[in-house]
Amino acid sequence: MSSSQPFLSSPLATTPSRRRKSQFTFKQLHQLSLSSTATPLRVIAHIDLDAFYAQCEQIRLNLPDTTPVAVQQWQALIAINYPARKFGLSRHITASEAKKLCPELVCQHVATWKEGDEKWAYHEDAYKHIGTYKVSLDPYRMESKKILACIKETLPEKLQRVEKASVDEVFLDLSAQIHSILLERYPQLQGPPPYDDPTENLPTPPSSALDWSADSLVDLDEKETEDDDPDWDDVAMLIGSEIVREVRAAVREKLKYTCSAGIARNKMLSKLGSGHNKPNGQTVVRNRAIQQFLSSFKFTKIRNLGGKLGDEVVAGFNTDTVKELLDVPQDQLQKRLGDDTGSWLYQTIRGEDHSEVNPRTQIKSMLSAKSFRPSINTFEQGVRWLRIFVADIFSRCVEEGVLENKRRPKTINLHHRQGGQTRSKQSPIPQGKTLTEELLFDLAKNLLAQVVVDGRAWPCANLSLSVGGFEDGVTGNKGIGTFLVRGEEAKAMLQNERDRTPILEDSGPSAKRRKVDDTKSATGRIQNFFIGRDESTGSAGDSELEERLPGVEDEQSLPNVTLEREELDEPPPSNQNGPPSHLHQQSIDHYFCSRCNVHLPESERAEHEDWHFAKDLQDEERSAGRSETATNAAKPPPQKPAAGRGRPPGTTAKKTEKGQRKLAFGPQ
DNA sequence: GTGGATGAG
DNA sequence: CGCTCATCCAC
Numbered sequence: 001m002s003s004s005q006p007f008l009s010s011p012l013a014t015t016p017s018r019r020r021k022s023q024f025t026f027k028q029l030h031q032l033s034l035s036s037t038a039t040p041l042r043v044i045a046h047i048d049l050d051a052f053y054a055q056c057e058q059i060r061l062n063l064p065d066t067t068p069v070a071v072q073q074w075q076a077l078i079a080i081n082y083p084a085r086k087f088g089l090s091r092h093i094t095a096s097e098a099k100k101l102c103p104e105l106v107c108q109h110v111a112t113w114k115e116g117d118e119k120w121a122y123h124e125d126a127y128k129h130i131g132t133y134k135v136s137l138d139p140y141r142m143e144s145k146k147i148l149a150c151i152k153e154t155l156p157e158k159l160q161r162v163e164k165a166s167v168d169e170v171f172l173d174l175s176a177q178i179h180s181i182l183l184e185r186y187p188q189l190q191g192p193p194p195y196d197d198p199t200e201n202l203p204t205p206p207s208s209a210l211d212w213s214a215d216s217l218v219d220l221d222e223k224e225t226e227d228d229d230p231d232w233d234d235v236a237m238l239i240g241s242e243i244v245r246e247v248r249a250a251v252r253e254k255l256k257y258t259c260s261a262g263i264a265r266n267k268m269l270s271k272l273g274s275g276h277n278k279p280n281g282q283t284v285v286r287n288r289a290i291q292q293f294l295s296s297f298k299f300t301k302i303r304n305l306g307g308k309l310g311d312e313v314v315a316g317f318n319t320d321t322v323k324e325l326l327d328v329p330q331d332q333l334q335k336r337l338g339d340d341t342g343s344w345l346y347q348t349i350r351g352e353d354h355s356e357v358n359p360r361t362q363i364k365s366m367l368s369a370k371s372f373r374p375s376i377n378t379f380e381q382g383v384r385w386l387r388i389f390v391a392d393i394f395s396r397c398v399e400e401g402v403l404e405n406k407r408r409p410k411t412i413n414l415h416h417r418q419g420g421q422t423r424s425k426q427s428p429i430p431q432g433k434t435l436t437e438e439l440l441f442d443l444a445k446n447l448l449a450q451v452v453v454d455g456r457a458w459p460c461a462n463l464s465l466s467v468g469g470f471e472d473g474v475t476g477n478k479g480i481g482t483f484l485v486r487g488e489e490a491k492a493m494l495q496n497e498r499d500r501t502p503i504l505e506d507s508g509p510s511a512k513r514r515k516v517d518d519t520k521s522a523t524g525r526i527q528n529f530f531i532g533r534d535e536s537t538g539s540a541g542d543s544e545l546e547e548r549l550p551g552v553e554d555e556q557s558l559p560n561v562t563l564e565r566e567e568l569d570e571p572p573p574s575n576q577n578g579p580p581s582h583l584h585q586q587s588i589d590h591y592f593c594s595r596c597n598v599h600l601p602e603s604e605r606a607e608h609e610d611w612h613f614a615k616d617l618q619d620e621e622r623s624a625g626r627s628e629t630a631t632n633a634a635k636p637p638p639q640k641p642a643a644g645r646g647r648p649p650g651t652t653a654k655k656t657e658k659g660q661r662k663l664a665f666g667p668q
Numbered sequence: 669g670t671g672g673a674t675g676a677g
Numbered sequence: 678c679g680c681t682c683a684t685c686c687a688c
Contacts, residue, residue, distance in 0.1 A: 074678090076678050078679075303676080308675085368681090415671095
């Protein structure tokens with residue numbers, strides 16, 4: 001509903017002397033305590049750190065906050081703080097151009113990994129080494145964590161609802177806390193409603209003018225005047241604004257960061273609001289001001305309309321403003337965009353957004369990537385970057401508590417870009433083994449090998465490695481006494497292995513010798529990864545020599561690939577239960593476990609078999625303890641229940657006539 | 669489950 | 678721009 005209409009159409013408005021009742025009901029007030037997306041009293045805040053990366057560097061370097069600071073990534077500037085913006089600096093200019101415009105600019109390069117290092121660092125001359133270093137954004141992730149923790153500490157634990165929206169943004173659903181404060185400050189709101197009827201209107205709101213002086217206030221809609229009495233939604237917003245001011249003060253005082261905020265009825269409006277008064281300001285979008293506020297924007301500034309969908313709308317209706325799009329009837333929008341997208345857009349430009357604040361603060365995946373200029377052309381070059389990616393990802397996994405078994409990823413994914421197209425390969429991370437850096441490295445190499453044999457791998461313009469499917473750690477393998485002991489043994493053995501062949505070697509002459517070995521061992525695994533490939537259609541062409549045309553089945557086979565296929569393919573990798581037939585000897589000291597899809601040295605074979613044995617035993621006990629229907633003894637460990645509730649706007653893909661996909665937004 | 673695409677910052 | 682992160686869909 002429009003926020004302004006009820007005021008205008010209220011019959012009581014004709015009796016100026018008598019104050020009208022609230023337009024809100026006891027039911028809507030109650031819904032506020034539940035953070036319901038349906039209540040018009042809802043209050044959402046969006047908090048956005050000001051020029052975050054630049055502020056991180058300014059604070060890390062202990063510079064006065066008046067110093068112009070930019071963050072440099074190779075030659076590009078990826079963040080510019082507000083003092084620097086006064087000099088006309090913007091993104092898309094180079095560091096040297098910026099220095100000319102602003103000689104006293106502090107131009108700090110991001111931290112980087114260099115080959116062989118076991119940790120990222122701030123290197124003075126990083127920009128000279130775009131070919132061998134990899135950017136690390138870890139410092140900003142760590143600051144982000146501290147800020148998020150600070151925000152959570154400031155809010156009452158029981159009533160908070162915080163969504164981490166990005167490294168420098170959060171959404172807060174303040175509804176429940178505001179409900180509590182309202183009842184406390186205005187006891188007349190405590191129930192029960194008259195006649196115990198929840199549809200009864202709330203008592204008359206306080207008549208004194210509200211003090212908005214500390215906030216930037218968006219102008220009211222036309223026909224609304226500041227003389228109109230406030231209602232409870234205004235009171236709720238004002239309380240929300242107080243809370244946000246306290247949160248921002250805490251972040252400022254404890255961590256020195258400034259941020260901007262928007263307070264409004266929903267996520268979309270709060271986000272637009274937070275950008276309205278930067279830096280270090282907060283903006284309240286009262287319900288009575290929504291139309292005026294929204295109409296001032298190009299709709300491409302609204303979330304989800306910044307991309308192709310927005311372009312499609314512009315093309316379809318020859319305007320990029322909310323104001324003009326308001327004249328388009330809903331069915332016209334639907335005709336052009338599809339029913340769901342059309343009605344979503346119709347509602348959105350009228351200020352409606354019923355999406356929930358998703359109480360989620362932990363990441364679900366992490367990624368390490370590098371664009372290559374110029375492209376890289378060999379498997380061993382790729383492997384060298386994988387080393388760095390793995391070091392990066394593994395150290396971040398350690399921060400996530402992987403070593404303490406708190407959280408651990410389930411899958412590993414390699415993305416590869418060549419020419420216009422990107423392809424990816426992924427594999428499960430075996431859960432039976434301790435998650436080590438070399439395990440990840442091994443898996444990553446295999447994925448790269450798969451990409452290579454699939455063809456058209458070179459020249460490669462971009463590689464990225466990610467791990468995902470983070471789940472809470474297992475409980476400690478109850479009932480398996482031998483596992484932990486053996487696990488320690490395994491660690492010791494792996495340590496010995498590492499001592500002999502250090503994984504994080506120095507860059508230098510020795511690296512050249514070693515990378516040959518990497519290539520060999522990895523090509524050895526190419527063979528293994530041809531399991532499952534259909535022999536009759538042959539295997540992939542040799543991408544380095546043969547560019548296959550799209551759609552053409554080129555069946556040039558790699559002799560050494562098909563060689564071992566038979567034996568490997570025999571028991572296809574599966575989760576079936578059974579005798580220990582899952583360990584396949586590949587060579588004198590090399591095994592492949594088809595249950596885990598993992599390669600093992602002889603030194604780990606016994607432990608691995610023991611682990612399966614113990615786990616099967618445990619699973620049998622479990623299923624016996626339950627019912628006869630439990631036949632899933634060898635299924636993966638029980639999954640985390642569900643990702644909480646509340647997906648952001650329900651989106652469903654549709655195919656357009658042109659075969660392009662676009663988003664469609666369904667009802668919540 | 670896998671691989672591609674879109675969108676955000 | 679380059680590097681992340683999330684979500685969705687066809688398969």
